[in-house]
Amino acid sequence: MNLGVPKRDTVRTKAFDPIDPLGLDRDLNSDERLVRDTVRSFVERRILPDIATWFERGEFPKELAREVGELGVLGMHLDGYGCAGASATAYGVACRELEAGDSGLRSFVSVQGSLAMFPVRAYGSEEQREEWLPRMARGEVIGCFGLTEYDFGSDPAGMRTFARRDGGDYVLDGSKAWITSGGIADVALVWARTASDDGPTGTASDGATTRTVPEAGARAESDGNNGGSIRGFIVPAGTRGFSTRNIERKLSLRASVTSELSFDSCRIPARYMLPGARGLRGPLSCLSEARYGIVWGAIGAARACYEAALSYARTREQFGKPIGGFQLTQEKLVNMLLELQKAQLLATQIGRLKDAGTLLPQHVSIGKLNNVREALAICREARTILGASGITLEYPVIRHMNNLESVLTYEGTSEIHTLILGQAITGIAAIT
């Protein structure tokens, strides 16, 4: 009979824990720790055994949607309509653990919860919320978020996708690019320009001509040209005139679907428009939600690489001793650890600000800029410790490293976040 102590809890209370030496996870409350253990065990059981294969084949197994829905992470930080109603910190912890599996998985969850469900919850009508949110929370309906266009990435205000009012309908024309989950989505949240005579357009400075850093919340109400307004539309897959094409030959975020969305006289009823969002403020508020998840997620990817490098360094011998015994390797590992701890402190503080309701978009920029940048540096350093092994999918390192190249770019590139913060501290906008 096996009466040995079951190894289940992931609490770490050793004297010096090489992963969390300062015990930062002990600052989490009991719910947050349960969330951590639950998501971590899911990732260990369901993701880690197969992720290298999915990455290599460039696929995101669609059935994972229902599984993470059952887990409860989809829209977990939203209230009601079948969502768990967890704290921002708990949501962050979940993102961290998901991304320790793969950034593609975390991206799927971010897009579903923060980019597709969040706008319906925040700006949708009661009818829209009832129709979409419970099924999206269960993962039965997959959503995507279409803001970026080929010609308008960092500067989405210039978008050309247009929604023309025609009686009781809107007719969409244009295309979106780089849309996560686009090809597998059952519904797309699409942001498009409408003509200025389409009723009230935004709360404050519609038609404002000053241009500041585009993704900073500061200019959220301004829509750039035309004097029209940017509005959000719920477009179900299969609507005539709406098609998608997956972007192939990616070398990053391969276990995630990235697509183009095309709208060719795509007609949808006017009631599919989100009533509560006018201007860029709408999509930017969604991005702020998703970026918040990245602040935490990046730590997961970096931690996975640090753990892989540490265990490799302890066992791989050269010149008659483990390479972890060489000063150069030790310095690398120590620097990784330091940055990981700092990144976690940032994430925890930003989480607490969000839970307190005092979070500014600029705070999120601090976290996104720092944590993704440092996470990428950690992954690259970890790669060197693994030597040749580091370039294979046998270890998670190069996969995370490549993934983070996307994470560095999407949700506001590091340059854009730098400009947001530059403007915040100097009061002078770089982009005019």
Add this chain to the structure above:
Amino acid sequence: MKIVVTVKLVPDTNADKRIDPETKRLVRTGVETVLNPFDEYALEAALQLKEKAGGDTTVTVVTMAPENGKEVVRKALAMGADDAVMLSDPQAEGSDVWGTAHALAKAIAQNGFDLVVCGTQSTDAITGELPGMLAELLGVPGLTYLRKLEIDGTTVRAERETDNGYARISAPLPALASVTKSINEPRYPSLRGIMGAKKKTIAVRTLAEAGVGQEIGNAGARTEVTGFETPPARGKGEVYQAADAVAGAQKILEFLREKKFV
């Protein structure tokens, strides 16, 4: 059907443990408290019975622990238990296994039950005696060390692990069952479960409220720890240098024969 699961709050099983030479008790300060891992198997078994039975079957968690352990008990609710009863009383401090069994029996009887499910042992004291005592005090059949547990009408059918196999056993309800780690793989709570647990009831009772008349705790303990020692360090394993695989296999076979494994 009313199912009761007994759980214990124990110091983190991964932490280095220390015994206070004065009180001869485990030092619990500075160490995180967790649900006794063995009890998670009991809870999982109960939840599976509930899911199978459906209807108005309930799972109640009963524990004796200081009130500040509430957050740990909530994990059991997050996994799916319906409610919890906590016996929290300074008088309970220092209870030995008899005192604990006595108090739990009162609380369980007060709650009412058709089936009590326990883990085989706790990771702190590791006596493994509680289930047997509890069955006796409740006056119901005790089916222990189960690797399989089913309810068939008003009968419990089970497989009891033995040293060299298992025995099929059964008993009428009400009854008590203790389950081993082979019985299932405990679930992790879902996020909705974690959030939903906030709304579930944890009834905190004093010993008096639970109808425990007898003195338990330190004063009422019937056993005493008279001393403790660190177990001798395990000797190093023997290393054989074998010339080739056949010679190595031969050595291993000899070893297994000697130990009567083959």
